[in-house]
Amino acid sequence: MTALTRRNLLKAGAAAVPAIALSAGPAHATTAGPLATGTVPASLAGFDKVVQTFMTEREISCGQLAMTKHGKLVMARGYGTYAPPTKAYILARVTPTSLFRIASLSKSITSAAIMRLVQDGKLSLGAPVTTLLGLSATADPRMDQVTVLRLMQHLGGWNRDTSKDPLWIDHTIAAALDVPLPIGHDDIIAYRNARPLDHDPGTRMYYSNYGYMLLGRIIAKVSGRSYEDYVKQAILAPVGITRMRLGRSLRSEMSASEVSYTSKYTNKSVVDGSGQVVPFPYGGFNMPNQDANGGWIASAVDMVRYARIFDAAGPVLNANSLATIMARPEIGESGDGWWYGCGWYARQVPGNLNTWHSGGMPGTHTYLARLQNGWTYSFLFNRREEEGSLDFDTLDDQMNRTPVNGSWPTTDLFPQYGF
Template identity: 60%
Template structure:
């Protein structure tokens, strides 16, 4: 590890020790060069101890949203759709239960202003038992079941009037991508967004431990749930069947490594093989409701704010049982991604503090390394 980057390493070791995190990753870049990539911790697999590698796969949860939003930006770039087009029209959703659904554009879907508020009506992506009961359908649920359930209910607010984070909106975005591209959501993202920039590891995750990929870490949680991936009624570890991972695809279903995500972030630095200048400006554009009171806003798959050097800071976190992730692109070309195999639970310190912790680590770097590690991992 470059000595100049030791502040990042110390920060990660302290953070993981305080939270009893067994597997973690960090990647740091500057001006399009990956300067640090580390795995932390180990796990047992088939009786052997496996060290976490910089390329080990982790569930990244809502960091997935930047992929989904970029996919729709790319489809618009290619003339397949306008971001002003309406999701109900594209997907043939009934607006009988709430005519306001007809006004939900792709912009509103991706900027979380579509009218769904999980604090009011719960999150359909995390409400399998209620949906199964309401529709009289067995586990596992499918996207069509979730859409049938949600479409039959009123929106929680008038579209375009406020921001309310919506996994369901991004799940719908995934279905739009499939409809417009004629490809599976996963195939479109991998072939049209990731392959052109040499990123090949990310893929959609699976629910059960037995289905994990060969280099995927295990996930830890103190909680259990009744399985929603079969009809057994068995009590299972929350990360392994307590929720339906395939249904999370476009809103939080990817597995990747921190170096993959940092390299993915380079796509938004300048026009290139994936997004042109217009598309990038759309990704970071302010929504119709303007900025939040703190001066930030939600673009297309990224939180955004103006920074102190005349550019934009963009970031996102991800959280699901057994996963916490954070990625940021900040001033002076610095970007970083950290991923962990557990999230904040009862009795654990705040996990969101990783943001200022890594921010402070930047200031410990007196001279940035010049060796680009990208070719080592791609």
């Protein structure tokens, strides 16, 4: 079967997972692998084994996998730190409803909120960000060409490889503006808006966390509510999701049901001016500033439930909104046939549209994919690629090469795991 790795999704189409036999390993946890919790039907045990093996080989301490078929939750697993064979203790327990930072999976949430405002007649996709947020175009007159839609499609005119990502240079911004840490959204905007764009808006796609941060400010301005409150009320509540929320920077501020995050790197604290060197996931970056571009926490179960919003018109988005989100941008497809819609990468395959997104920040790697034949899955981990040793594309490849042992389950597990 053709692999559906992020690499290959960007390069080629892929077939659906076939329902053929597989001799799968045990679905229960052992002392030689992650301590698994949750539910895995026998026919899907091969997927469970793939994730457990991947985590064991790379010593990843916390993970989750959730899968739906035609909107029904058919698998929900949490994977905690494995106990070495000679020991009998648990270092971390992860359930299917434990919370993880989901990083850039947050972008499709922000796009959905924007489209809901458009759908309700409160916002126009063609509105310039300068008008909506009262931003000056003095530093670059092309700012007037940066529209809401271009922000959602990463066509705003910023290139972080050229001018750096302003969501990740807190010390630089604080020094330039002569303000104390922690900086906030207004400081980030003041710093970036005083500098010219890197290219003409609408001409080239360069991934922009800053553009999505601006979308969060537009949502708050137009709705009259905080970004988080509006998303919870307009996007999550209609589909019964209550666990998801914005994350915090420090370990002491985290939710009791949130996992711990692991990174080899440290950074000077950005949450205060102490200059203290801290673990990168805990104060090495400002989590609240990441809100609209990467700040949500959720479980994999939450993510596959949320993804059902995009399967068909419903209580959140109508058919026109869904079509706009998935439409090709004004620059068209890439040379390899994929495009970035609004918060989703997309590729047309025979009879279906594959959509997906990944996310990463220090201590976090996430993935969510909606593929052919109604199959959606999400995995979340508490480590990211740092030195080329984890190779998450390998996991994508293995997941999509794993066949179902018989038939897909038909029992819906969503009621079992709450929201």
